[in-house]
Amino acid sequence: MMKMKYKDFEFPSNPSVLKVELSDNVVEKPLFGSDSAVYSISHNAALISGEGCFWGKDGIVFSRELKALQKSSSSGWLFLPDGGCYNAFLTALTVKEDSKKCCVFYTFSFTENCNHKKDEFDFGFTYALENENMFDISHRCGVEIERLMQLNNIETPFSVSVGDKVVLR
Numbered sequence: 001m002m003k004m005k006y007k008d009f010e011f012p013s014n015p016s017v018l019k020v021e022l023s024d025n026v027v028e029k030p031l032f033g034s035d036s037a038v039y040s041i042s043h044n045a046a047l048i049s050g051e052g053c054f055w056g057k058d059g060i061v062f063s064r065e066l067k068a069l070q071k072s073s074s075s076g077w078l079f080l081p082d083g084g085c086y087n088a089f090l091t092a093l094t095v096k097e098d099s100k101k102c103c104v105f106y107t108f109s110f111t112e113n114c115n116h117k118k119d120e121f122d123f124g125f126t127y128a129l130e131n132e133n134m135f136d137i138s139h140r141c142g143v144e145i146e147r148l149m150q151l152n153n154i155e156t157p158f159s160v161s162v163g164d165k166v167v168l169r
Helices: 059-071 134-141 145-152
Strands: 017-021 024-030 036-043 047-055 076-079 085-098 103-112 125-127 165-167
Touching: 047 059, 059 085, 059 103, 125 134, 134 145, 145 165
Parallel strands: none
Antiparallel strands: 017 047, 024 036, 047 103, 076 085, 085 103, 125 165
16 A cells, blocks of 8 residues: 655655545436436535554654645645545644654544546556556556556566556656
8 A cells, every 4th residue: 555645745654544525516306207317516525534643753743744734825636545636735634742652643634626626637657556566557547568667667567566656658
């Protein structure tokens, strides 16, 4: 599993809890001689929340970096451990230090920036997911295996690891 990333900050370990809420605006219209028709009129902003802990002496440093990101007024790319990505704002952050346990507990909320919302984003790269090899990535991304092998200087299709960045073009 790859590590969660927001803007230029990579979480040292993934949050212990991660929740993604997706919803649509729907409308229901009565139909003559029938029940009704329900259909989606738009997608709502995704809400991503979670919690975790930064362990060790660097926990304070990591929490300061997140605090600085939370103060930023701009959105940025949020890459989730499952390979999902959202252009989002860090809308809420709570940090609690525990010097006895040598850790910093945190909770966060991200809200998707719908001004940048598209069905798909072409970053020119992807990250290898758990149990994937280059054949799987080729199929998932629609890029020929030979092209992937050449672009990434990979000896065998099975030498890719979870979280490896794979160039697509």
